[in-house]
Amino acid sequence: MPKVRPLHFPVFLTGVLLTIAFAVYAAWTSVGHRRTDALRTAEVYSARLETLLSGLFHKTDVLESVIIAGHGHIPKTVFEDLARSLADGAGIRAIQYLPDGVVTYCYPREGNEAVIGTSVFTNPKRRADALLAVNSRGIVLSGPYSLFQGGLGLVARNPIFLTEADGQEKFWGFAVLILDLPEALKPVFLNALRQEGYAYRLHCRGEHGDDLTIAQGGVMPSGRPVDYGIQVPNHAWTLSLAPEGGWIDTKELPLHLGLGFVISGLCAVVAHQRREKERLLRQTAETDDLTGLFNRRKLNRIVDALCRTPQSAHFVFLYMDLNAFKACNDTLGHFWGDTVLKEFARRLRSALGPLAALARVGGDEFAAVAVTDDGRAPELLRRIRESLREPAMLDGAPYRISCSVGWAEFPAEGKNYETLMKTADARMYEDKRRNGTERAHGSARS
Secondary structure, three states, X not given: OOOOOOOOHHHHHHHHHHHHHHHHHHHHHHHHHHHHHHHHHHHHHHHHHHHHHHHHHOHHHHXXXXXXXXOOOOOHHHHHXXXXXXXXXXXXXEEEEEEOOEOOEEEOOOOOHHHOOOEXXXXXXXXXXXXXXXHHOOOEEEEEEEOOOOOEEEEEEEEEEEEOOOOOEEEEEEEEEEEEOOHHHHHHOOOHHHHOOEEEEEEEEOOOOOEEEEEEEOOOOOOOOEEEEEEEOOEEEEEEEEEOOOOOOOOHHHHHHXXXXXXXXXXXXXXXXXXXXXXXXXXXXHEOOOOOOEOHHHHHHHHHHHHHOOOOOOEEEEEEEEOOHHHHHHHHXXXXXXXXXXXXXXXXXXXXXOOOEEEEOOOOEEEEEEEOOOOOHHHHHHHHHHHOOOOEEEOOEEEOOOEEEEEEEEOOOOOOHHHHHHHXXXXXXXXXXXXXXXXXXXXXXX
């Protein structure tokens, strides 16, 4: 019988420790990747939820326009016809007309008789939200909570103000939209998350400070889920995701343990370093060093990807050129010229928000892509110019930054980067020619 030689314990122990370390590292990396994938998925569904809710809430804008056109009054039949056309979305429980905060009309009336004649200002549970809407002059949400009519609902109140003969605005009342939850969220297809292997929970803080579940699918496993915030008026909702089988893939662990000791561990380290290097190189290739915005190449890829996406969302392509920037460089020097570029980039980000893709595409030329509703280009231009109203401080003196702006809307005015850029560039030069003198003066030191 052959003699079994004893193992070299130090080598064996080193091998065991390296194998364990590699297995732990592989599991930790896998969890990190899975959490990153889950966060990206949560981001996509959260954006869909925000878009859906925004579209539903702004149905009240249509009713507001009709009320203002009618100087504060519309016949019941007109209201019902209008409300019937607006209530075509899933989960819309009711649309209400509230002069002075009193429910006067409600569509549909059947099943909602109990709320006719009630006032939100005399209801202690709704008064605070109603006053918040009046004071903020914006849509304010109440709920989710149990409604008079039964069930869980979300109420969006849009305050309406009429302009008096003397030019003063006076509060008239509310246009109100009441949603059934989670029925109203069906167009987002949250249940599709189950097909991707995720358990999910959409939740928010309830009326009494408790954690209220709005929609849920699957059994949330032990372990911390990824949470992604959803911005809704005067509320914060959270979408929580986690793989139904847990973050650690137990099928991979034995395989990793069998891969070996030292070589396996070294390969994992090399792979990690290589990925990190590629990430840094990719970031360098896509980013403008001075402003931190994307460069032209990256923006081109973003636009082309949006254009090629099936059922692409409407977006606005903006092209901007700083006015009198050469004079700034010649007069103040390149240091302060760079300061102007960085300040403009900062204000552009503030004006368009974190979801817009911003790029510096030339020396003093910038571009942006903002996914938005059709016809919102003038609003984006207004926000950009509003952000430039206050002068910047250069070397202790105020300096006014201004720009000429052109835009193009996808898909109506172009279906690829080149066409959109050409249209936006033409409008930018038209803007520069139309306001050239004013802009040149506006760029001078105050």
